[in-house]
Amino acid sequence: MLFNSVHFAIFFPIVVTLYFLLPHKFRWILLLIASYYFYMAWIPIYVLLLFASTIVDYISGLLLGKTETEYKRKLILLCSLIVNLGILFTFKYYNFFMDSIEKLSISLNIPINMHYSSLLLPIGISFYTFQTLAYTIDVYKRKIKPEKHFGIFALYVTFFPQLVAGPIERADTLIPQLKQSHDFNIKRVSDGLKLMAWGLFKKVVVADRLGMMSAYVFANPQSHQGPGLLFAMIFSSWQIYCDFSGYSDIAVGSAKILGINLIQNFERPYFSRSFPELWRRWHISLMNWFRDYVFYPLGGSRYGTLNTCRNLIIVFTLSGLWHGANWTYIFWGFLMGVCLVLSLLTRDIRKIIIEKIGLTHFPKIHQGIQMLMTYSIFLFFGVPFRAEKIGDVFYIWSHLLTGWTNPTRGLDFDDFVVSLGMPTEQEFNTAIVSLLFLIVVEAFQSYGISLREKLEQRNMVLRWTCYYIFLFLIAFYGVWNSSPFIYFQF
Amino acid sequence: MRHALFKEILPIILLIPFFIFFISVNVLIDPAGLLRKSQEKQIAQWLNEGYGVINAINVDYRKIIKERILLMQGKPDIIIMGSSRAMIIDSSFFPNKHILNCSLPSANLEDIIANYQVLYEAKQLPEKLILCPDLHYFNAYAKSNFHLFQEFDNAMERMEIVQNTTLKDLIVKWIDPRYFQILSPGYFQESIRFLPAWVVGKIPRPKPIEHYETEEKVIRPDGSIIYESSRRQRTQQEIELKAERYAFKHPEGLINYRILDPTRKQIFENFLKIVKKDGVEIEVIFIPIHPRSYEILSQNKIYKIIIDVEKYMRKVFSSFDIPVYGSFDATKCGCNSTDFYDAVHAKPEAIKRILSLYQ
Numbered sequence: 090m091l092f093n094s095v096h097f098a099i100f101f102p103i104v105v106t107l108y109f110l111l112p113h114k115f116r117w118i119l120l121l122i123a124s125y126y127f128y129m130a131w132i133p134i135y136v137l138l139l140f141a142s143t144i145v146d147y148i149s150g151l152l153l154g155k156t157e158t159e160y161k162r163k164l165i166l167l168c169s170l171i172v173n174l175g176i177l178f179t180f181k182y183y184n185f186f187m188d189s190i191e192k193l194s195i196s197l198n199i200p201i202n203m204h205y206s207s208l209l210l211p212i213g214i215s216f217y218t219f220q221t222l223a224y225t226i227d228v229y230k231r232k233i234k235p236e237k238h239f240g241i242f243a244l245y246v247t248f249f250p251q252l253v254a255g256p257i258e259r260a261d262t263l264i265p266q267l268k269q270s271h272d273f274n275i276k277r278v279s280d281g282l283k284l285m286a287w288g289l290f291k292k293v294v295v296a297d298r299l300g301m302m303s304a305y306v307f308a309n310p311q312s313h314q315g316p317g318l319l320f321a322m323i324f325s326s327w328q329i330y331c332d333f334s335g336y337s338d339i340a341v342g343s344a345k346i347l348g349i350n351l352i353q354n355f356e357r358p359y360f361s362r363s364f365p366e367l368w369r370r371w372h373i374s375l376m377n378w379f380r381d382y383v384f385y386p387l388g389g390s391r392y393g394t395l396n397t398c399r400n401l402i403i404v405f406t407l408s409g410l411w412h413g414a415n416w417t418y419i420f421w422g423f424l425m426g427v428c429l430v431l432s433l434l435t436r437d438i439r440k441i442i443i444e445k446i447g448l449t450h451f452p453k454i455h456q457g458i459q460m461l462m463t464y465s466i467f468l469f470f471g472v473p474f475r476a477e478k479i480g481d482v483f484y485i486w487s488h489l490l491t492g493w494t495n496p497t498r499g500l501d502f503d504d505f506v507v508s509l510g511m512p513t514e515q516e517f518n519t520a521i522v523s524l525l526f527l528i529v530v531e532a533f534q535s536y537g538i539s540l541r542e543k544l545e546q547r548n549m550v551l552r553w554t555c556y557y558i559f560l561f562l563i564a565f566y567g568v569w570n571s572s573p574f575i576y577f578q579f
Numbered sequence: 580m581r582h583a584l585f586k587e588i589l590p591i592i593l594l595i596p597f598f599i600f601f602i603s604v605n606v607l608i609d610p611a612g613l614l615r616k617s618q619e620k621q622i623a624q625w626l627n628e629g630y631g632v633i634n635a636i637n638v639d640y641r642k643i644i645k646e647r648i649l650l651m652q653g654k655p656d657i658i659i660m661g662s663s664r665a666m667i668i669d670s671s672f673f674p675n676k677h678i679l680n681c682s683l684p685s686a687n688l689e690d691i692i693a694n695y696q697v698l699y700e701a702k703q704l705p706e707k708l709i710l711c712p713d714l715h716y717f718n719a720y721a722k723s724n725f726h727l728f729q730e731f732d733n734a735m736e737r738m739e740i741v742q743n744t745t746l747k748d749l750i751v752k753w754i755d756p757r758y759f760q761i762l763s764p765g766y767f768q769e770s771i772r773f774l775p776a777w778v779v780g781k782i783p784r785p786k787p788i789e790h791y792e793t794e795e796k797v798i799r800p801d802g803s804i805i806y807e808s809s810r811r812q813r814t815q816q817e818i819e820l821k822a823e824r825y826a827f828k829h830p831e832g833l834i835n836y837r838i839l840d841p842t843r844k845q846i847f848e849n850f851l852k853i854v855k856k857d858g859v860e861i862e863v864i865f866i867p868i869h870p871r872s873y874e875i876l877s878q879n880k881i882y883k884i885i886i887d888v889e890k891y892m893r894k895v896f897s898s899f900d901i902p903v904y905g906s907f908d909a910t911k912c913g914c915n916s917t918d919f920y921d922a923v924h925a926k927p928e929a930i931k932r933i934l935s936l937y938q
Contacts, residue, residue, distance in 0.1 A: 563764075
């Protein structure tokens with residue numbers, strides 16, 4: 090079920106109403122049924138995978154809680170890892186693996202015909218697999234006690250607001266909240282609704298409109314030159330951000346209405362002043378997962394610069410693979426790791442250069458340049474994330490500087506934007522205005538000014554007029570063809 | 580106490596007018612006439628009386644076809660079945676024959692089977708069925724939500740195929756999914772666009788016409804359509820752009836099309852069997868898609884399945900001795916990019932040329 094669908098618009102109010110009408114002891118049952126229904130709205134049979142993952146990790150947790158012998162504990166953990174990662178591999182990586190072997194065999198002149206699977210990627214499999222793995226590893230490390238209540242554990246795995254695209258929650262924060270009784274609180278409901286509306290704006294007004302252009306150009310980069318490619322890169326970067334952070338806002342907002350606080354997944358990453366900062370503010374729950382379960386076990390930053398760099402590159406390459414079964418994602422992850430390493434290695438040199446040229450005397454300009462540089466690097470090396478083939482990545486990079494003498498290729502501007510995949514110039518203008526609005530709001534936020542809080546201090550008439558205008562803008566300027574969220578595929 | 584409670588729920592109360600306004604606009608303006616139940620019946624009557632119809636926007640073609648068949652006096656000689664791609668086939672293709680084009684926009688396999696069943700149950704089976712298949716017939720994820728459920732179920736029973744019914748199937752079977760549009764922001768956008776026309780009482784509603792010289796899209800009495808002038812007068816550059824955009828933007832019916840679904844293959848083959856058993860002659864026209872769209876799709880790792888779709892269907896038709904004309908690949912049936920209105924809709928001249936190749 091999509092958050093931006095009529096289906097969800099009917100489903101969610103029913104769930105919320107029943108949730109607050111039911112006594113606390115029955116609420117987990119309602120949420121569990123609702124979560125399974127939410128998931129089954131796509132391909133019902135795939136709910137069995139979700140159930141299998143729940144059973145395996147529930148039993149693993151109980152066994153780990155009862156077993157003291159270290160090698161037995163390791164064996165239980167290994168079984169859980171094999172089952173969870175095995176399911177993930179079968180559904181997400183099998184065809185990629187076979188395709189890579191086949192291509193390798195062709196390049197070695199010993200062609201092998203591989204058998205491909207026709208299974209579709211279950212929505213959200215990477216998210217719930219990582220969430221359940223985190224639980225089992227935490228129980229293994231004795232950070233948390235195993236959850237004995239099967240229903241609550243099943244709800245932890247399937248809690249519908251964050252089931253299909255995160256945030257990836259930890260058991261020690263989510264399970265206690267699922268057990269707590271939450272009274273109806275209008276302030277919380279109102280905050281949750283505002284967050285949902287903001288997320289919906291990001292998704293249907295900004296992301297889906299920007300996506301019209303970026304999807305078209307990235308599917309066919311060879312037909313475009315520098316200006317078109319640059320437009321598509323910028324639009325794509327904001328589309329991905331708005332799509333995913335919009336989803337996260339709706340997820341966090343809807344959970345908030347039910348009284349449950351989820352982790353904030355994005356903190357205005359494009360306003361970061363360095364690459365490491367950007368990655369601390371982008372998909373926070375996933376980055377925390379990789380930090381805790383891959384980076385630290387590899388040694389983290391404890392064994393010298395070289396090992397730290399190696400660990401960072403491994404973590405980011407793996408995060409690329411997590412995003413998708415395609416060499417473009419792996420390449421993207423690797424490049425992000427390399428950029429991060431370079432950023433850390435050049436930190437002192439950059440500091441010296443900045444002091445030498447006197448930029449420290451102009452802190453605002455300095456900050457602006459840092460933000461622009463960070464965003465530009467992310468934009469340039471983010472190309473593999475959207476490109477369909479590695480060849481397209483190099484094509485885009487190598488053609489970014491072409492065609493600038495005649496940016497619109499001799500076309501009128503309206504024909505130019507249509508040639509980039511926008512249905513009309515008006516759609517393009519709406520995309521630009523809505524994007525600028527978003528940037529302004531986030532710019533204020535980055536200076537600690539919340540426009541929402543400012544508005545809340547105003548009188549009721551003004552406040553509600555603004556709310557109504559905002560809701561009408563979403564309804565009227567949204568792209569309502571129920572485009573799936575990009576991160577559903579991960 | 581009462582005051583405190585009111586203050587507590589005030590924000591929710593204040594939100595209600597927004598939703599009331601939203602739904603009211605959709606219900607009152609109702610640009611597609613979703614709540615005007617009788618409009619399909621009225622259109623069917625006009626068509627059967629020999630009038631053309633304009634402004635038939637967002638009407639349910641399935642219901643129009645069913646009503647037409649039920650009201651029809653005398654069997655047609657030839658029935659044409661397909662999607663909007665086949666709707667341009669008119670009586671001039673088959674001189675001296677009584678034809679009825681039962682094609683409808685975005686028709687799926689379920690629609691074809693259900694509409695055939697309507698003909699069967701009304702005892703109006705023709706001498707010949709001309710089938711114009713589409714690429715998405717065997718995509719399990721392009722299932723139709725809107726077909727005539729009862730007739731489809733009856734046909735499945737005739738074909739002795741047991742169906743797996745999902746919860747969603749049951750819901751859409753009992754509640755017409757079109758009514759959910761009343762809650763749809765997309766429909767709200769459409770309603771707002773029609774607001775000025777509604778205020779002055781000039782919302783375009785379906786209307787019968789005798790002469791077809793109009794800029795609007797016309798449904799003719801034989802069930803075929805004449806496209807609106809804006810579509811007919813597109814420049815070649817616009818058409819090329821549409822063809823590319825269609826193929827590069829993940830065509831809706833082809834999403835998740837990894838395999839030819841075995842169940843749908845079985846349904847398709849059993850359908851051909853019952854048509855043969857009913858003594859209805861079948862001919863098939865593969866209406867091509869724009870050569871640029873075909874080229875892009877057939878080179879795409881995922882969508883190259885379209886090549887297998889045609890191969891499979893040709894094999895099945897051959898096993899039933901069914902004559903086949905044309906190809907999805909325009910280059911294989913003498914068509915080029917000037918033969919199209921957009922990515923998937925060929926011009927009538929192109930289809931006539933395809934048929935002439937075989938005569």
